[in-house]
Amino acid sequence: MLTIRNLSKTYANGVKALDRVNLDIAPGLFGLLGPNGAGKSTLMRTIAGLQNADSGDIHFDGVDVRHNPNALQRRLGYVPQSFGVYPRFSALRLLDHFAVLKGVGDRRRRREQIAAVLAETGLADAANRAVSTYSGGMLRRFGIAVALLGDPALIITDEPTAGLDPEERNRFHQLLARLAANRVVILSTHIVEDVRNLCPRAVILAAGRILRHGTPAQWVAELHGKVWRKTLAPHHASAARQKYDLLSTRLQEGQLMIHVVADRAPDDGFTPVEPDLEDVYFHLLQRNDRQG
Amino acid sequence: MFFELLCFEWRCYSRRFLWLAAAFTFAGLGFAMTGRVGSGAPTLLNSAYALIPLYQLLTLAAVVKIAAFSAIAVLRDTNHDTEALVYSTGVTRARFLAARFSGLLTVSFSVVAAAALGIVLRAHWPHGLDGTFAGINPLLHLRILIVYVLPNLLFIASLLFAVALRTRHAAATFVAGLILYAFYLASASLIGSPFMTGEPATIGPKLQCLAALLDPLAVTPFFQQTESWTRPMRDTLFPPFSRLWLANRTLWLAVTALVWRNTLRGFHLQLPTARAKPWRFSLPTRTGPSAMCADAVYRAVQPSHGPTQNPRVWLACLRLELGLLVRSVPFWIILGLWCALLLGEIAPLTQPDLFGARRLPLTALLLKRFQFDLLPGFVLLVLLFYSGEIRWRERDQDIDALVATTAAGDGVVLAAKLTTLGLLPLLFFAVAVLLCVGFQCSHGWFHFEAKQYLGLVLFGGLPLVLWSAPFWLLQNLAPNKMIGSLAGAILCVLSYGGLCGALGLTHPLWRFGVIPGYRYSDMNGYHHLIQVFAWYSAFWVALALAMVLLRLGRQRGDAAQPLPVRLHGLMKRPRWTALTLSLLCVIGLGVGIGVQTHRAGGNRTTAASQQQRAEYEHRFAAFRHRAQPKIQAIETEMQLFPEQQRYMVEGRYQIHNHHNQPLSDMLVTLNPKLTLQTLQVAGATRSERDSGGVVFRFDPPLAPGAVTTLSFTIDHRNHGFGAPMPRHRVFANGTVLHSSGWFPTIGYVPAKELQSAAQRTKQGLSPIRTAAAPADAKPVHDDFIQFETRISTSADQTALAPGRLIAQGGNQNRRWFHYRADRPIRNAIVYLSARYSHEKQEVAGVQVSVYADAARPNNSKRLLQAAAATLAFGQRRFGASPPSELRIAAVPTLSGISGYAAPGLVLVGEHSGFEAMHRSGGAMSHGIRRTIHEVAHQWWGLQVAPANDDSGGMLFVESLAKTTELMLMEDMAGSEVMGRYLDREVARYFRERRRVTEPEVALSHMAPSQRYLTYAKGGAAFVALRNRLGAATLDRALQRLLQDHAYPGRPPTATDLVDLLIAEAPRHAAFIREWLTTVTFYRSNLERCELVALADGRQRLDIDLTLGKWRQDEAGEAQREAFTDQLSWTVTLGDGTILHQTTRVCDGPNRLSTILPSRPTAITIDAERALLDENRTSTQQALRAALAR
Structure with a gap:
């Protein structure tokens, strides 16, 4: 169980990246959803011990992470938002190096585990290739392979599917789902669909604060009957923005489709729709903007 | 549009700290180097003649900085992922390159131009230099910058810009900068660049033009062009555009154009592909399923973080770092460059000298060529480069987050990186050793001296290994690699570049990693250094450890933090106990070294030493012309303890008043570096005492012809701390104790006066007289003495001193020798002791002996023959006999002596005659020449002593x-x-x-x-x-x-x-x-040399020769004057016949004609060398060329 209490972080330039964040994360896939600049990466890096918070506490299975980050790192698998590799080294060689760093000392067991993570991440065919020649998707999978080395009880993946093609993304989701069976896997993303597909529990973060904490299905249920849709010609977009309190706008087959949250139909032409997580997400962000 | 682009480029650089730091550094260099660079010929300190070499050297120093700016110019798009944005804007390739390169050139120029501020500031500062400044002339600086600096910058920037474009890699650009730098230094030393030798190119005249052409910075043509300039010319003229200079500039501009042509052809506004990085190795791509992965099932493996984890991680990280190192092309380029530089240094060792003799490829001689300058310099550059590469590797590769979250101990990862850095110097040392061994084998020399190589690695390598610590700390404090490297470079300049000395910080503890007295001698090995090395290396190790402990923490996002935060972070992370212990060690060892240096070593700072000399002059100058008694006889009991580097001496001077007036007081000048235990003069009391001298008052006054006794005892031990004591040191093997200037001296010693005009002015002393007045001529010999000594040393050594050996003896622990001069000898007493082997020969009643180092008695026989030949020559030609016993003895190079003559005792440096000798070739070599010279002093200087040393x-x-x-x-x-x-x-x-x-x-x-x-x-x-x-x-x-x-x-x-x-x-x-x-010299010039075949088969030779004669007047100006004289010249015919000719010549054109029976093979003008001809060599060359035509 990962417990975060009153975690705050303000950067030297005055940006408040985390504002008294409180979280309890149990084993399983946990989504961290938020727009760019919401503080997701700061939170991930702080949990991983890569940067210090100004105040607050982080405990993982009873270990005080802020004061003893090394204890968490012994059980951590971390896949940063972007990362590179040492040039001119094969995946096998690099994984062996990382396995040693992670404390997998026994050579035979190390080799077995490296073989397994390569198979798990679909990199077995490219095991002898220099990692620096990998494509973006392969590199992400290599990151997961590194994260799986040892015995990670907590896996943090920061924007893991950014830049992946649909097939890669799908494989990645399956891998994460398998991994989450007996460990905490935090999936930080701004892609709502990823959270919807994968995470039974999630938070929505904006401007360093948690807007919502719980299960996405419950959030969606709370909006049931309150989301209305209307299709307009695209040139009516600005007029609609002035007239309605829009939740979201999207183009569908050349027509502008607007979503509005309201207890009843705001106007003629609006039809009720089943809300989805994206509606929840935008609704919360909008409300946060208004309150902010 | 181009102007806007250029402005943008300027903003890109000028807002960087790097630009500010570089400009500040160059202003500082301009300040520090003013008056210290150039040919050494006197001139105004800010004349064009003085400033041009200074700016040229600064251009050379700018290479690394230009490499950094080139990397920024080319790679900033790559580094900031803006390549696609920039390349797709529609900017043309030419405009893009022009803007980027113009920005690079502008910013490089601005940095070098910042040196002008330092130079101008120096002129307004109390400078303490020997020379004066003219008025400030900004236009002169501008002119030099445009004419001399800009073309050099254009070439260097073009080259490095092209490398950056081709490789798209900062490291490769830096390596190119290092190569350019090292290449220039190597070629400059080969052609005898003025920067290296302080004088114009010393290669043969044939190659001077070539050297001038090939110098990319046009330093050589400048010095060749101004070689004959007089002082007024140096003060006032700006060098005109000579043909040689223009040819040089044209050549290098053409090279620059070629570089640009190649650059333009190879560069396109496209994203780099894998193939665009040809300098990188890549692993062979093996596809297909890996067998080991086929049936693998993922299972968690419980990590082990027990006691073996840290060593395992350390080893893994070390393997990775070394793997990254050896897989990179820059590493192999640097290694290749190192080999090339080493070969360039050691290859000339076995080249025949002027006399055709070749030196032995002895280990000490090979190492000496690079051990003390090239090796530390190059390795420091490599360390500086790799400290940045290794420190910033994770960030550069964007892998820091992956590594930082592995739970591997921070200290362990750091230790592995530091180990890699520390191994680098050892690697370069190992390559040097292998190369030397290979060189020796290739010359058939198989006497490898493993101890010497090990000594090189220990005494030379350890300080360089320790440099990893400050470089590492600076890289960690800096916000990026470039600033870290710049800070490291400044530290190097402070420690090794003499800048500390210029700032008045003369103690070696100010200079990181310096071990004072780091020198080697075959006779003594490193024995003299052991104690000093132990203290200093312990101090530097403790300091390095403290630096490392300060930075044991991992660099999590530190680079993004401002400096105060990073400094605060340093304070939070260290292991306080270890750090405190290290700092206590630093303080304790520093105090210990300080005490030994200043008290036991008798060392003083330069300023204190100057002040002491000034005080001596202030206090005792009255004795300069005061009648003083002279020493009539010296008797000493000398006890040498070589292993302890200690001696005890009891001396007695018999002092005689040879004046016809009573003497009431006597000055005894002392050397402040020696502490006398007792000093007494019979019949006199001390009236005045100073560390530089003691005044004794005779009561009653010493009557004319009266004799009294001065007795003293000294117990001196030299641990090697403090300033070296030239010609006066006990070594484990090879003791040299010269009494002159060290043991008490009667009277005032003018040599102790400050010589520098600037220093004298600073100390309130009037300018020194350049020549002694005729009145200073001594009417009688006053420094011939009767001499007798008993000298004891360790049982395995032989002690030598002037005089005839009249008795010797000893027991298991000690040996003693009793020497006595049969007749008065000059007071130039030297005591020697070493493990000598001995060869002797009798020549015309004189017993000649050669004492060589017992372990290396090379060439003793040749020296013995040379000494014997000189004795025979001298007795035949000059008469008067030398002492009945003459000894030639080897002394260690550490004594600072290559050749010295004492009465009956000739000292020859171990590497100046004994070991650095030819094993084949003719009868002459520099060692033999030197031996002859020193033996000749047995007549000249030791039998005939001049009345006035200072005037002829x-x-x-x-x-x-x-x-x-x-x-x-x-x-x-x-x-x-x-x-x-x-x-x-x-x-x-x-x-x-x-x-x-x-x-x-x-x-x-x-x-x-x-x-x-x-x-x-x-x-x-x-x-x-x-x-x-x-x-x-x-x-x-x-x-x-x-x-x-x-x-x-x-x-x-x-x-x-x-x-x-x-x-x-x-x-x-x-x-x-x-x-x-008089000061008279001639200049000859060959106008024409013509050989005409006559009808009878003979040849008519006509030589048109212009001659001029110059005589220097009292003001020091050379005036041309008319003359007539007989000029001898010879013609050598094909059959070897030499025809001697004499022709009357005069000022101006002269014709030398003769009819020859056959075609000549050589002509020598002024065969009797009667004219001191400045152009003799060039005239002879022109004649040879004419004959060849």
Whole structure:
């Protein structure tokens, strides 16, 4: 169980990246959803011990992470938002190096585990290739392979599917789902669909604060009957923005489709729709903007 | 649009800290280097002549900075992922490159131009330099910057810009900068660049044009062009555009154009592909399923973080770092460059010297060529480069987050990186050792001295390994690699570049990693260094450890933090106990070293030493002309303890009042570096005491003819701390204790006065007199003494001293020797002790012995033969016998002696005659030449001592010894060899006379320090006199000199010698006076040399030769004057016949004609070397060329 209490972080330039964040994360896939600049990466890096918070506490299975980050790192698998590799080294060689760093000392067991993570991440065919020649998707999978080395009880993946093609993304989701069976896997993303597909529990973060904490299905249920849709010609977009309190706008087959949250139909032409997580997400962000 | 792009480029650089730091550094360099760079010829400190080399050197220093800016210019798009954005804007390739390169050039120019501020500031600062500044002339700086600096920057920037474009890698660009830098330094040292040698190119004249052309910074053409400039020219002129200079500039601009052509052809506004990085190795791509992965099932593996984890991680990280190192092309380029530089240094060792002799490829000689300068310099550059690469690797590769979250201990990862850095120097040392061994094998020399190589690694390698710590700390404090490297470079300059000294921080503890006294001697090994090395290395290790402990924490996002936060972070992370212990060690060891250096070592700072000398002069100058008694006899009991580096001496001087007046007081000058335990004068009391001297008051006054005794005891131990004590040190093997200047001296010692005009002014002293007044001539010999000593040493060593060995003995622990001079000898007493092997021979009643280092008795026989030949020559030609026993003894290079003559005892440096000798070749070598010279001093200087050292006295000492050397060289090796050597000496004379500050004086007035006169011109003068007067006439004059003026006769003056020569050859009086009492020289110029075949088969030879004669007036200006003289010249025919010709010549054009029976093979103008011809070599070359045509 990962417990975060009153975690705050303000950067030297005055940006408040985390504002008294409180979280309890149990084993399983946990989504961290938020727009760019919401503080997701700061939170991930702080949990991983890569940067210090100004105040607050982080405990993982009873270990005080802020004061003893090394204890968490012994059980951590971390896949940063972007990362590179040492040039001119094969995946096998690099994984062996990382396995040693992670404390997998026994050579035979190390080799077995490296073989397994390569198979798990679909990199077995490219095991002898220099990692620096990998494509973006392969590199992400290599990151997961590194994260799986040892015995990670907590896996943090920061924007893991950014830049992946649909097939890669799908494989990645399956891998994460398998991994989450007996460990905490935090999936930080701004892609709502990823959270919807994968995470039974999630938070929505904006401007360093948690807007919502719980299960996405419950959030969606709370909006049931309150989301209305209307299709307009695209040139009516600005007029609609002035007239309605829009939740979201999207183009569908050349027509502008607007979503509005309201207890009843705001106007003629609006039809009720089943809300989805994206509606929840935008609704919360909008409300946060208004309150902010 | 281009202007806007350029402005944008300027903003890109000028907002960086790097630009500010570089500009500040160059302003500082301009300040520090003003007055310290150039040919050394006197000139105004800010004349064009002085400033141009300074700016050229700054351009060279700018190479690394330009490499950094090139990387920014080319790679900033890659680094910031803006390549696609920029390339897709529609900007053309030409405009893109022009803007980027113009920005690079502008910013590089601005940084070098910042040096002008430092130079101007120096002119307004109390500078303490020997020289004055003219008024500030900003236009002069601008002109130099445009004419000299800009073309150099254009070339360097083009080259590095092209490398950056081709490789798209900062490291490769830096490596290119290092290569360019190292290449220039290597080629400059090969061609004898003025930067390296302080004088114009020393290669042969044939290659001078080539060297001037090939110098990319146009330094050589500048010095060649201005070589003959006089002081007024140096002060006022701006060098005109000579043909050589223009050719050089054209050549290098053409090279620049070629670089650009290649750049333009190879660069496209496209994203780099894998193939665009050809300098990287890539693993062979193996596809297909990996067998080991086929059936693998993922299972968690419980990590082990037990006690073996840290060593395992350390090893893994070390393997990774080393793997990354050896897989990178820059590493192999650097290694190749290192090998090339080493070979360039050691290959000339076995080249034949002027006499055709080759030196042995001894380990010590090989190492000496790079051990103390190239090796530390190069390795520091490599460390500086790789400290940035290794420190910033994770961030550069964007892998820091992955590594930082692995739970591997911070200290362990850091330790692995530091180990890699620390292994780098050892790797380069190992390559050097292997190369030396290979070189020795290739020359058939298989006496490998493993101890020496190990000593090199230990004593030279450890300090360099420790440099990893400060470089690492600076890289961690810096926000990026470039700033870290710049800070490291500044630290290097402070420690090794002499900047600390310039700032007044003279103690070695200010200079990181420095071990004072780091020198090697075959005789003594590193024995002298052990104690100093132990203390200093412990100090540097503790300091390095403290630096490492300060930075044991991992660099999590530190680079993004401002410096105060990073500094605060440093304070939070260290292991306080270890850090405190390290710092306590640093303080304790520092105090210990300080105490030993300043108390036991008797060391003083430069300023304190200068002040002490000034105080001596202030306090005791009254004794300069006060009558003082003289030492009549010296008796000493000397006990040497080589292993302890200690000696004890009890000395007794018999002091005689040789004046015809009573003496009431006597000054005894002391050396402040030695502490006397007792000092007493019978019948006198101390009245005044200072560390530099003691005044004794006689009560009653010492009557004329009376004798008294001065006795003293010294117990001195030298651990090697403090300033070196030249010619006075006990070594484990190879003790040299010279008494002169160290043991108490009677009277005032002018040599202790400050010599520098600037220092004298600073200390409130009036300017020093350049030449002694005639009144200073000594009427009688006052430094000949009776001498007797008993000297004891360890049982395995032989102790030597002047005089005849009258008894010796010893037991298991000690040996003693009793020497006594049979007749008064000059007071130049030297005590030696070493493990010697011994060879002897009797020559005309003189017992000649050679004492060589027992472990390396190379070449003893040759030296013995040379000494015997000199004795025979001297007795035959000059008469008067030397002492009945003559010993030639090896002394370690550490003593600072390559050759020295004491009465009956000649000291030859172990690498100047004994070991650095030829194993094949002719009868002559530099070692033999030096031995002859020193043995000749048994007549010249030791039997005849001049009346006035400061005014022509060296004629009787060095000039006549040089003459003996030349004549014997002619006998042994032939006149051609002697002539070649003399030509080089004359060239040295002309080169030096242009560089000296004071106007040249005639030989009859020269001072001992004017070595270009005492040796070079003095030797040439006596050879000319011998040729014109005849050998027999010169010998007669010299025999008369010995008969009349050798002790106890009256000491001779230069006038006495001139009179003796004129008395023997009165019709050559004008010729004798011209050489000895005037400053006269000639310039010849070959206008035409024509050979016409006559009808009868004979050849008519016509030579048109222009001659000019210059005589220096009292103001120091050379004035041309008319002359007529007989010019001898020779023609050598094909069958070897030499035809001697004489033609009357005069000022201006002259024709030398003759009819020859056959075609000549060689022509020599002025065969008797009667004219001191500045152009003799070039005239001879022109003649050879004409004959070849």
